Amino acid sequence: MLVNSSMRDAHALNHYLRQRHPLTSVVSYPERGPWGDNRYPGNCTGYLLIDLLATYQPRTVCDPMEGSGTSREVCADMGVVYTGFDLRHGHDSLHDDVGNGYDLIFWHPPYGAMKRYSDDPRDMSGAASLAAFVSLLQQGYQHFFAALGPGGRLAVLMGDMRLRGRYIPFTSEVVQLDRRNLESIIIKRQHNVSSRHTAYSGSFIPILHETLTIFRRPM
Ligand SMILES: C[S@@+](CC[C@H](N)C(=O)[O-])C[C@H]1O[C@@H](n2cnc3c(N)ncnc32)[C@H](O)[C@@H]1O
Structure with a gap:
């Protein structure tokens, strides 16, 4: 893989590439690294990418959100051809053209109305209900899966939440999007979440993970 000389933090990337272990179904990244803006709500670690x-x-990557x-x-930093969109820049990726033929699409949607x-x-x-949000997930999935090239992968990062004491299993909704083309599920430990530092009484179990669900388009 090409390592670009204009990278913002050559040391962080090269150090990580040298010592990283092969991906497994459980990952944990205590640090976010220098990529993206860690003040942006829902910002994810660059090490997963x-x-x-x-x-x-x-060879080609798209992030529609x-x-x-x-x-x-x-x-x-890794010299990979990239195309990205976000509604904050006016592009509605659920409906607007996002291109096609990608080898990898990384989709990190909002977790319902959590933020x-x-x-x-x-x-x-802003989906009005859980059912409306799941319907938007399905819509996005169809749109992005169709934008993959043969053998391309769509990786969806998602977390669960609780609403008024009820557990909302968004990650399970993601798996149900397309069981036929499901390739892998990776459990990602969450760090720096507020529930981690809260003392809960009784039997309450805080949510400290997200999942990356990977679908593969047939060749
Ligand atoms: C969880 S955040 C992504 C965070 C990102 N991975 C990062 O590291 O900063 C979800 C993003 O989805 C965007 N979004 C929501 N609806 C959208 C839509 N219809 N089209 C494009 N982007 C949308 C939001 O503006 C938000 O930036």
Whole structure:
């Protein structure tokens, strides 16, 4: 894989590439690294993207909801051709053209209404109900899966939540999107979440994981 000389943090990337272990079904990244903006709500660690790129060696990557640009910056540093969109820049990826023929699409949608990103009616985080959100997930899945090239992969990062004491299993909704083309599920330990530092009484179990669900388009 090409390592670009204009990378923002050559040391962090090269050090990680040298010592990383092959991806397994459980991952944990205590540090986010220098990619993207860690003040952006829902910002994800760049190390997950590095592991995906090192594992699958895609030539072309798309992130249709790139937020603060974590995947954009990782791809720039690793010399991978990248296309990214976000509603915050006016692009409604659920309906607008996102291109096609990608080797890898990394999709990190809002987790339902856990965090409202904007008042734009096209924003997934504004879905009026859980059923409406799941319907948008299905819509996005169809749109993005169709944008893969043969053998391409769609990796969806998602977390579960609780609403008024009820457990909302979004990660399970993601698995149900397309069981036929399901390739892998990776459990990602969450760090720096507020529930980790809260003392709960009794039998309450805080949610400290997300899942990356990977679907593969047939060759
Ligand atoms: C969880 S954040 C992505 C965070 C990103 N991975 C990062 O590291 O910064 C989800 C993003 O989805 C975007 N979004 C929501 N609905 C959208 C839509 N219809 N089209 C494009 N982007 C959308 C939001 O603006 C938000 O930036």
